[in-house]
Amino acid sequence: MTESEVLQIFRDTGALLEGHFILRSGLHSRQFFQCAIALQEMPTVERLGGALADKVRSLGVVTVVSPAMGGLVLGQEVARQLRARFIFVEKEEGKLVLRRGFKIAPGEKILVVEDVVTKGGRVQETMDIVHAHQGRVLGVAMAVDRSNGTVNPGVPVFSLLSLHVEAFPADQLPPDLAALPAVKPGSK
Numbered sequence: 780m781t782e783s784e785v786l787q788i789f790r791d792t793g794a795l796l797e798g799h800f801i802l803r804s805g806l807h808s809r810q811f812f813q814c815a816i817a818l819q820e821m822p823t824v825e826r827l828g829g830a831l832a833d834k835v836r837s838l839g840v841v842t843v844v845s846p847a848m849g850g851l852v853l854g855q856e857v858a859r860q861l862r863a864r865f866i867f868v869e870k871e872e873g874k875l876v877l878r879r880g881f882k883i884a885p886g887e888k889i890l891v892v893e894d895v896v897t898k899g900g901r902v903q904e905t906m907d908i909v910h911a912h913q914g915r916v917l918g919v920a921m922a923v924d925r926s927n928g929t930v931n932p933g934v935p936v937f938s939l940l941s942l943h944v945e946a947f948p949a950d951q952l953p954p955d956l957a958a959l960p961a962v963k964p965g966s967k
Contacts, residue, residue: 780830785922785940788827792817799959804898806946809956811964812923814894818852827939828856831892831920834937835861838917840890842866842883844909846875846901853922854892863890868905875904883912891916895923896938897946899930906932 789795794817800808818824831853840863845854847869858865866881877883891905896919906916916934924930924938925946947956 780826780939782940785827785830786942788823789817789923789940792820792823796964799956799961801949801961801963802897802946804900804946805949806897807949807952807956807961808944808946810944811962812895812925813964814849814853814922818894824852824856825860827922828853829860830939831922831937832857832860834939835890835918835920838888838890838935840888840917842887842889842914843892844868844883844889844905845892846905849894849901850892853894857890857892857920861890868908875901875908877908877912883909883914885913887914889914889916891919891932893919893921895925896921896930897925899926899932902930902932906934 789812794813796811796813800811802808842864843854843858845851845867847867851867855865868875868877889909891902893902896902902919909916918935918937919932920937922939924941925944927943
């Protein structure tokens with residue numbers, strides 16, 4: 780699957796939004812990828828998950844872990860197509876934790892899967908949890924890498940779409956963006 784085909788899926792499903800958005804990272808942007816919109820249709824999930832699974836298949840992972848909420852649907856599909864186990868981390872008192880009786884064995888070969896990465900904070904939190912349980916992260920995979928190549932988790936990174944999307948600190952907004960009302964999608 781080419782990057783243009785992936786981008787077209789986001790456009791066709793209405794998952795690529797235009798306007799003034801406040802990202803989870805705190806940065807402001809003209810574009811927002813609402814992956815949940817694209818991933819509500821199972822044929823799309825299967826197609827994107829399959830393309831990502833193909834990119835990471837040679838790693839030989841036995842477990843896929845995703846941060847909730849964004850990475851859940853895609854992570855589970857990647858795990859299904861790899862015939863791997865799927866677990867997730869979720870927020871508890873404001874930080875990601877491993878719950879629900881999920882265990883990570885020492886040396887377990889793990890792939891972290893997220894939907895969209897801008898600064899990589901949730902990916903790093905997830906990797907820290909894996910390392911705290913003595914698991915071995917072999918790679919990080921995502922549908923959309925909007926980090927402009929700045930996220931370097933120290934393991935191979937795989938994405939279906941890598942875009943240069945402008946993002947601005949709140950105190951450095953261009954006038955056209957500052958003139959639009961800011962929206963924080965996915966927060967409600």
